[in-house]
Amino acid sequence: QVHLVQSGAEVKKPGASMKVSCKASGYTFTGYYIHWVRQAPGQGLEWMGWINPNSGGTNYAQKFQGRVTMTRDTSISTAYMELSRLRSDDTAVYYCATLPTPGTQWLVDPRDYWGQGTLVTVSS
Amino acid sequence: EIVMTQSPATLSVSPGERATLSCRASQSVGTNLAWYQQKPGQAPRLLIYGASTRATGIPARLSGSGSGTEFTLTISSLQSEDFAVYYCQQYKSWPPLTFGQGTKVEI
Numbered sequence: 001q002v003h004l005v006q007s008g009a010e011v012k013k014p015g016a017s018m019k020v021s022c023k024a025s026g027y028t029f030t031g032y033y034i035h036w037v038r039q040a041p042g043q044g045l046e047w048m049g050w051i052n053p054n055s056g057g058t059n060y061a062q063k064f065q066g067r068v069t070m071t072r073d074t075s076i077s078t079a080y081m082e083l084s085r086l087r088s089d090d091t092a093v094y095y096c097a098t099l100p101t102p103g104t105q106w107l108v109d110p111r112d113y114w115g116q117g118t119l120v121t122v123s124s
Numbered sequence: 125e126i127v128m129t130q131s132p133a134t135l136s137v138s139p140g141e142r143a144t145l146s147c148r149a150s151q152s153v154g155t156n157l158a159w160y161q162q163k164p165g166q167a168p169r170l171l172i173y174g175a176s177t178r179a180t181g182i183p184a185r186l187s188g189s190g191s192g193t194e195f196t197l198t199i200s201s202l203q204s205e206d207f208a209v210y211y212c213q214q215y216k217s218w219p220p221l222t223f224g225q226g227t228k229v230e231i
Contacts, residue, residue, distance in 0.1 A: 035221070045160075045168065045211055045223040061220040100158050100173055100215040112170035112179055 001026040004096055006115035012122050017084040020118045022096035029077035030054040032111055035099040036070065036081045038092040039117075046092075050101065051079055086122045093117040126150050126217050130210075130224035137229065143199040145227045147212035152192045156216035159188055159197045162226075163208045171210075172197065199229075207231060 007021040022034060036048040049060035051070040058070045064083070072079045079096060096115040100106055127150040137143050147157070155175035160168035170179045172188035175195060185200040199206050212224040 044226045045162075045213075047213075047219075047221040047223065049219065059219050063220075095167055097167070099213070099221065100156070102156070102215055102218070110170070110173055110179065114167035114169075117167055 003027060003111075003113040004098075004115040006094075006096060006118045009119040010121070012086050012120060014087055014122055014124055016086050016122075017082060018086060018090075018120050019080055019082040020094050020096075020120070022079045022081070022115050024053075024077040024079070024113075027111060027113070029072075030074060031105050032098040032113075033101045033104060033106070034070075034072070034079040035097050035101075036068075037095045037097055037099075039095070040089070040092040043092075047099075048081070048094075050099075053079060086120075088122050091120065091122045093119050125220060126153060126214050126222050128212055128214055128222050128224035130212060130227050132227060133225070134228045134230060136231070137202055138231065139202050139204060141202055143202055143206070143229055145197040145199075145210055145229070147190075147195040147197070147224050149193045149195075149214055151217075153214040153216035155191050156214055157188075157190070157195050158213045158215065160211045160213065161206075161208045162211065168211065202229070 003026045005023045030053045033050045035050040051058045053072045069082045098111045098113045129148045131146045157175045159172040162168040176188045187198050209226045209228045
């Protein structure tokens, strides 16, 4: 069974905004934080932040503060990540995932779910 | 921010050989350390959490050890499916959760 399904690839112009969706199925959506991780071409993994689907609470990496907004719609078990004021170095594959999260259900019942990734290309 | 440093950047080994990958944290993370495997074009997959607990479905030839600031992922006898990039990640202190830069295991 597929657990996290993301929206499709996007091409954006510098200065624009992007919004990626991540639909969960096969588990209790509100039970596990959704993290967003990105990977620039040929590079490593970079954590962007998480959202608690139960409360809507968020925690962002300082690098993205002011540009990123993570939201969720529990009625359709979907999380969203919006990144604004895009630059060329935002070109990357963006993943949603249920990563290890301190103080949460994950530590009792680990779940390793990843979306398939969404390629966002920022180019003029 | 806790910085995670992996070594070596690339590890060249032959099938059947043992591979040892290292991960160092800039400050103690206890055992709040995970290892992931990523193959080209795929999302990462969790291998180890809690520094030494194998995730569901991970074969016993993969093992993790360490605590504090020094961690090791060992693959006892490399199989063809083990050639990939491996990342460590700390989840002791956030934000941010931080990943190492990766170790590529190649033939």
